[in-house]
Amino acid sequence: xxxxxxxxxxxxxxxxxxxxxxxxxxxxxxxxxxxxxxxxxxxxxxxxxxxxxxxxxxxxxxxxxxxxxxxxxxxxxxxxxxxxxxxxxxxxxxxxxxxxxxxxxxxxxxxxxxxxxxxxxxxxxxxxxxxxxxxxxxxxxxxxxxxxxxxxxxxxxxxxxxxxxxxxxxxxxxxxxxxxxxxxxxxxxxxxxxxxxxxxxxxxxxxxxxxxxxxxxxxxxxxxxxxxxxxxxxxxxxxxxxxxxxxxxxxxxxxxxxxxxxxxxxxxxxxxxxxxxxxxxxxxxxxxxxxxxxxxxxxxxxxxxxxxxxxxxxxxxxxxxxxxxxxxxxxxxxxxxxxxxxxxxxxxxxxxxxxxxxxxxxxxxxxxxxxxxxxxxxxxxxxxxxxxxxxxxxxxxxxxxxxxxxxxxxxxxxxxxxxxxxxxxxxxxxxxxxxxxxxxxxxxxxxxxxxxxxxxxxxxxxxxxxxxxxxxxxxxxxxxxxxxxxxxxxxxxxxxxxxxxxxxxxxxxxxxxxxxxxxxxxxxxxxxxxxxxxxxxxxxxxxxxxxxxxxxxxxxxxxxxxxxxxxxxxxxxxxx
Amino acid sequence: xxxxxxxxxxxxxxxxxxxxxxxxxxxxxxxxxxxxxxxxxxxxxxxxxxxxxxxxxxxxxxxxxxxxxxxxxxxxxxxxxxxxxxxxxxxxxxxxxxxxxxxxxxxxxxxxxxxxxxxxxxxxxxxxxxxxxxxxxxxxxxxxxxxxxxxxxxxxxxxxxxxxxxxxxxxxxxxxxxxxxxxxxx
Ligand code: HEM
Ligand SMILES: [Cu+2]
Ligand SMILES: [Cu+2]
Numbered sequence: 021x022x023x024x025x026x027x028x029x030x031x032x033x034x035x036x037x038x039x040x041x042x043x044x045x046x047x048x049x050x051x052x053x054x055x056x057x058x059x060x061x062x063x064x065x066x067x068x069x070x071x072x073x074x075x076x077x078x079x080x081x082x083x084x085x086x087x088x089x090x091x092x093x094x095x096x097x098x099x100x101x102x103x104x105x106x107x108x109x110x111x112x113x114x115x116x117x118x119x120x121x122x123x124x125x126x127x128x129x130x131x132x133x134x135x136x137x138x139x140x141x142x143x144x145x146x147x148x149x150x151x152x153x154x155x156x157x158x159x160x161x162x163x164x165x166x167x168x169x170x171x172x173x174x175x176x177x178x179x180x181x182x183x184x185x186x187x188x189x190x191x192x193x194x195x196x197x198x199x200x201x202x203x204x205x206x207x208x209x210x211x212x213x214x215x216x217x218x219x220x221x222x223x224x225x226x227x228x229x230x231x232x233x234x235x236x237x238x239x240x241x242x243x244x245x246x247x248x249x250x251x252x253x254x255x256x257x258x259x260x261x262x263x264x265x266x267x268x269x270x271x272x273x274x275x276x277x278x279x280x281x282x283x284x285x286x287x288x289x290x291x292x293x294x295x296x297x298x299x300x301x302x303x304x305x306x307x308x309x310x311x312x313x314x315x316x317x318x319x320x321x322x323x324x325x326x327x328x329x330x331x332x333x334x335x336x337x338x339x340x341x342x343x344x345x346x347x348x349x350x351x352x353x354x355x356x357x358x359x360x361x362x363x364x365x366x367x368x369x370x371x372x373x374x375x376x377x378x379x380x381x382x383x384x385x386x387x388x389x390x391x392x393x394x395x396x397x398x399x400x401x402x403x404x405x406x407x408x409x410x411x412x413x414x415x416x417x418x419x420x421x422x423x424x425x426x427x428x429x430x431x432x433x434x435x436x437x438x439x440x441x442x443x444x445x446x447x448x449x450x451x452x453x454x455x456x457x458x459x460x461x462x463x464x465x466x467x468x469x470x471x472x473x474x475x476x477x478x479x480x481x482x483x484x485x486x487x488x489x490x491x492x493x494x495x496x497x498x499x500x501x502x503x504x505x506x507x508x509x510x511x512x513x514x515x516x517x518x519x520x521x522x523x524x525x526x527x528x529x530x531x532x533x534x535x536x537x538x539x540x541x542x543x544x545x546x547x548x549x550x551x552x553x554x555x556x557x558x559x560x561x562x563x564x565x566x567x568x569x570x571x572x573x574x575x576x577x578x579x580x581x582x583x584x585x586x587x588x589x590x591x592x593x594x595x596x
Numbered sequence: 597x598x599x600x601x602x603x604x605x606x607x608x609x610x611x612x613x614x615x616x617x618x619x620x621x622x623x624x625x626x627x628x629x630x631x632x633x634x635x636x637x638x639x640x641x642x643x644x645x646x647x648x649x650x651x652x653x654x655x656x657x658x659x660x661x662x663x664x665x666x667x668x669x670x671x672x673x674x675x676x677x678x679x680x681x682x683x684x685x686x687x688x689x690x691x692x693x694x695x696x697x698x699x700x701x702x703x704x705x706x707x708x709x710x711x712x713x714x715x716x717x718x719x720x721x722x723x724x725x726x727x728x729x730x731x732x733x734x735x736x737x738x739x740x741x742x743x744x745x746x747x748x749x750x751x752x753x754x755x756x757x758x759x760x761x762x763x764x765x766x767x768x769x770x771x772x773x774x775x776x777x778x779x780x781x782x
Contacts, residue, residue, distance in 0.1 A: 080751055080754065081751055084748065084751060084753075149751070151748050155708065155709045155747075155748075157707070157708050157725065158708050158709075158748075158749075158750070238726065239708075239709060239724050239725050239726060239727075240724050240726065240727055243709075243722075243724070278603055278606055279602050279603060279606055281602065282602055282606055282610070302722075303635060304635045304720060304721045304722050305722045305724060305727075305729075306637075306639045306703070306704075306721075306722065306723075306724055306727035306728065306729035307639065307724065307727055308639075309636065309639065310628060310634065310635075310636045313635070314621075314624045314625060322617035322618075322620050322621055323617070325617055325620070326613055326614060326617045329609075329613040329616075329617075330609070330610065330613065333606065333609045333613075334606065337605070337606070385620065389620070389623065389624060390624045390627075390634075390635065391624065391627050391631060391633055391634055391635065393635070393720075394633055394635055394719055394720055394721070395718050395719065395720070396720070397711075397720040397721070397722065397746070398711045398713070398720055398722075398746035398747055399713070399718065399720065399746065463718065464716065464718065465713055465715050465716055465717070465718035465720075465744070467711070467713055467744055467745070467746035468746070469747075469748045469753070470744075470746070470753070470754050471753070471754040472754045473754075475754070475755070475757055477755055478754075478755045478756075478757040479663070479665045479667065479686070479755075479757055480742055480757045480758070480759050482715060482742045482744065482757060484716075561605065562603060562604050562605025562608070563603055563604075563605055564603075564605055567605075568605055568608075568609070571609055575612065575616065578616070579616075582620070586623070586627075589631075589633050590631065590632060590633065592633060592714075592717045592718070592719050592736075593633075593714070593717060593719060593733055593734060593735055593736050594632040594633065594732075594733065594734040594736060595632070595633050595634065595635075595719065595731055595732065595733050595734075596632070596633070596634045596636055596637065596731065596732045
């Protein structure tokens with residue numbers, strides 16, 4: 021089933037009725053997410069301009085404080101509030117159902133906002149200069165841990181509501197057949213969220229008690245359980261992102277799902293193998309032996325990596341086949357040339373897939389190898405990696421879907437639509453420069469989370485090679501471009517939602533062209549031709565030859581980068 | 597939809613991706629057998645106070661003086677167990693090693709998490725209070741190296757730098773290995 025068919029009619033007269041609570045909950049969560057993005061973005065610029073040694077903006081105390089603010093607001097508040105909105109959307113809206121227990125939903129929202137508020141208060145007032153990982157025994161004010169707990173409890177309630185809504189939809193038969201793939205993906209995300217949040221409770225409640233002097237927390241156990249929260253939550257992001265990939269593919273290019281079995285199986289692999297991934301943060305920790313490290317980091321033999329490689333194929337292949345079915349059959353890449361590159365939903369999708377896969381995926385699997393981690397752990401290679409995954413991948417996908425959420429949920433035109441068409445490119449190109457230069461400079465051993473690599477005032481002098489300065493400069497420029505892209509996004513969304521022109525009742529091409537992405541009104545484009553079109557097999561390359569070529573380029577890049585790192589490792593001291 | 601057969605191209609990619617994942621997996625045990633760099637080591641719990649006592653004993657046994665800044669300098673014989681302590685915001689002691697000799701390098705912390713980053717080799721390990729990480733190391737090149745702290749350990753984190761000096765084979769006490777040189781610079 022094409023996700024777009026079941027979900028999107030824009031005209032209030034002909035469309036799905038979006039339940040009023042779902043509507044308001046999605047809006048509330050999206051607004052708070054954007055506020056967090058703004059705070060995190062300001063922090064990003066300050067931190068960036070400090071790491072750029074030529075500017076070195078902040079004092080040491082303020083640097084670590086703003087870094088804590090950046091991590092918490094971006095990774096925790098922006099991403100999770102947005103994901104709460106995604107959960108309401110994938111359940112109530114996509115299944116055309118009411119939200120289970122709207123009172124609880126609002127209570128959960130209030131809890132999450134209150135928790136976030138406590139965290140903001142403690143960090144901004146210098147009561148929690150511990151970075152977002154808050155490794156025990158670094159000590160923050162108890163209210164900091166309490167804030168995280170309240171936030172997590174709220175999120176647990178939302179996942180419960182999500183599942184209850186699914187049950188209601190099933191019982192009230194608001195949809196037919198099996199749930200759409202997008203909802204299936206969201207179910208995956210919600211299941212992982214439940215696992216994640218339990219880890220969160222398991223670590224933050226003891227840590228809160230420790231902070232008020234009631235009990236002890238072992239630093240190594242803390243790292244183990246904390247990453248059960250910290251890493252699994254990244255897998256929520258991946259599952260949510262991949263769901264949005266499928267959704268955007270259908271909306272913007274009429275993508276089909278090649279084979280539901282494969283795509284759904286790949287989601288199940290995430291659930292089965294993800295909770296082990298906490299281990300790849302502990303590869304060079306003293307608390308665990310080699311067999312534990314090997315089995316757990318490889319997410320049990322890389323079955324979750326396999327899942328991502330499958331999605332990385334089926335998403336572009338689905339787009340390719342959708343385009344081919346609509347007549348764009350010329351050559352191997354004709355469909356790609358003729359794709360709607362001016363649709364910010366589509367460009368965001370493609371950039372998200374490419375940067376996530378080529379930069380984030382390849383570096384992630386490589387650095388997460390037990391031994392290679394020795395030359396990556398806690399260097400700038402790590403933030404280089406995750407700004408390519410959670411930022412260029414997840415955040416980019418969230419931005420892309422926003423351009424559809426504005427007309428479809430908020431029922432507003434997209435303000436500054438001309439700028440919106442550029443926004444994904446600006447953000448992605450900036451992020452690409454930023455994360456590649458960070459990854460590169462990390463190979464020289466430049467530590468992450470570090471105020472001053474000129475080491476002024478340190479007991480011994482340390483000289484990084486001049487190449488380092490150059491790359492840190494590039495990193496700053498890339499980061500600033502990305503920040504500009506982020507600023508454009510915030511301006512567009514805030515303006516559209518609060519001051520934007522309403523969509524009105526006229527949903528024709530003419531009324532909407534140039535003010536919302538084409539996938540919203542170009543319904544005929546979405547419709548498949550009436551007669552079954554035979555998909556041509558292109559020799560060995562199969563039904564999606566372009567995608568086949570692309571994934572092989574990806575594989576070659578992966579193999580080269582992976583083995584280059586083994587070579588790099590073999591050049592250091594012998595250690596064992 | 598659910599019952600449609602899998603496309604051939606999907607099958608091909610699935611197979612290749614699966615094989616690649618198996619290779620990724622196999623590389624790790626293989627490197628334990630054949631490779632020179634593994635993070636296994638010996639791992640044990642240790643009370644921070646007990647670990648500090650070991651470091652002090654180590655300095656008494658093999659100490660050769662101190663840097664200008666008062667950090668002890670130690671020149672252990674080949675094959676020795678060597679003890680490095682991370683504490684806010686200093687690495688103790690300064691180590692003088694011999695190129696090509698094997699040592700067991702112990703890492704632990706007095707207070708919070710620290711990070712061991714051997715500069716410029718970019719060799720990184722986590723240093724966790726309460727745990728003794730014993731890594732067999734063979735310094736393969738002579739020279740003067742730094743230990744950067746790569747885990748945020750408090751506001752002085754970026755000032756936490758230590759020193760390792762590796763003397764070329766057969767020069768037990770090269771001029772550059774003198775305590776003064778070790779503590780040189782600032
Ligand atoms: C405009 C875009 C952004 C810029 C320029 C930027 C820049 C930076 C910089 C310079 C650092 C510090 C690296 C270090 O010294 O270790 C950092 C850390 C980090 N960033 Fe971003 N960032 C951006 C967006 C994001 C987003 C959207 C997220 C999450 C969704 C994010 C998550 C993080 C996290 C988790 C850290 C690590 C904090 C820590 O080590 O405690 N960033 N970022
Ligand atoms: Cu330290
Ligand atoms: Cu430190």
